[in-house]
Amino acid sequence: MKNRVYLVTGATSGIGRALALRAAQAGDTVFAGVRELSRAPSSENIRPIQLDVTNPEDVRRASETILQQCGNIDVLVNNAGFGVYGAFEELSEEQIRAQMETNYFGCLAMARAVLPSMRERRSGTIINVSSILGRITIPTGSAYTASKYAIEAFTESLRQEVKPFGIQVFAVEPGLIRTSFKQNMVKSHAVQKNDSPYAFLNRMIQKEYSGFSTSQERAADRIYKLSQKKRPARRYRVGLDASFYYTLSRILPDSLLDNLVALGVRREFKKTS
Numbered sequence: 001m002k003n004r005v006y007l008v009t010g011a012t013s014g015i016g017r018a019l020a021l022r023a024a025q026a027g028d029t030v031f032a033g034v035r036e037l038s039r040a041p042s043s044e045n046i047r048p049i050q051l052d053v054t055n056p057e058d059v060r061r062a063s064e065t066i067l068q069q070c071g072n073i074d075v076l077v078n079n080a081g082f083g084v085y086g087a088f089e090e091l092s093e094e095q096i097r098a099q100m101e102t103n104y105f106g107c108l109a110m111a112r113a114v115l116p117s118m119r120e121r122r123s124g125t126i127i128n129v130s131s132i133l134g135r136i137t138i139p140t141g142s143a144y145t146a147s148k149y150a151i152e153a154f155t156e157s158l159r160q161e162v163k164p165f166g167i168q169v170f171a172v173e174p175g176l177i178r179t180s181f182k183q184n185m186v187k188s189h190a191v192q193k194n195d196s197p198y199a200f201l202n203r204m205i206q207k208e209y210s211g212f213s214t215s216q217e218r219a220a221d222r223i224y225k226l227s228q229k230k231r232p233a234r235r236y237r238v239g240l241d242a243s244f245y246y247t248l249s250r251i252l253p254d255s256l257l258d259n260l261v262a263l264g265v266r267r268e269f270k271k272t273s
């Protein structure tokens with residue numbers, strides 16, 4: 001396959017950084033979208049570009065710059081994102097709106113910026129980095145999972161609209177990937193308060209989960225390979241845990257899934273009461 005032009009958002013760390021490096025190593029031209037240019041990955045073929053996906057001016061300037069420099073964008077990877085976690089009642093309106101601004105509206109803004117040129121060329125790929133939490137939910141994840149469920153719906157609908165123009169749109173659904181995600185997580189204001197009625201849930205957020213995790217390089221390699229598919233499917237899981245939980249959610253009835261989650265929650269709840 002000939003070398004292509006990638007735009008990866010959120011390329012300072014984690015999956016985005018590893019993906020930018022992976023594509024650059026393969027000889028593709030990679031525009032690494034970052035909020036702070038000094039934190040961009042550095043390698044031959046990587047061109048750092050100022051890009052906060054919630055800033056309309058950045059979004060416009062970034063897409064125009066790439067089109068001026070290269071004439072086209074072959075692959076947009078909507079990766080920028082973070083997690084807001086906490087019991088819904090203890091999350092602020094601002095936190096929830098900020099979550100949607102980046103994870104969901106940021107993804108829409110980027111798609112809007114690249115679609116006209118992709119449509120004219122009758123080619124292009126948009127990859128939306130969702131999550132396994134875009135298919136299944138967890139307590140404390142109401143804000144994050146809603147943003148990822150929204151991405152899933154957006155992906156499905158947009159995919160159908162632009163397929164006639166030769167544009168491919170699909171979602172990737174990572175499980176637990178070893179990145180700075182947890183460090184960068186925004187937690188509810190009450191997460192440290194022992195007297196919170198939701199202390200049992202807050203304890204769950206603080207725990208380290210590392211069980212079946214995947215390295216960021218491995219996740220990036222998988223996403224890179226998926227980006228080369230001529231006819232990609234709607235969505236792909238990334239990581240064994242993602243496939244495992246997704247399969248469980250498909251084969252078990254809702255009532256049983258509810259009970260399984262409730263068991264864990266009840267155990268934590270009993271410790272407080």
Ligand SMILES: NC(=O)c1ccc[n+]([C@@H]2O[C@H](COP(=O)([O-])OP(=O)(O)OC[C@H]3O[C@@H](n4cnc5c(N)ncnc54)[C@H](OP(=O)(O)O)[C@@H]3O)[C@@H](O)[C@H]2O)c1
Nearest residue numbers: 010012013014015052053080081131174176177179180181
């Ligand atoms: N790690 C996981 O287990 C996991 C699982 C499922 C899905 N995901 C998804 O994978 C994606 C990447 O996350 P990660 O795990 O690699 O976490 P990460 O290491 O924290 O990386 C997140 C990246 O997004 C950037 N970002 C955040 N807000 C942004 C904004 N408004 N504009 C532009 N960039 C922004 C961050 O930039 P700064 O450095 O400037 O903050 C950083 O480069 C996210 O969409 C996340 O939801 C992660």
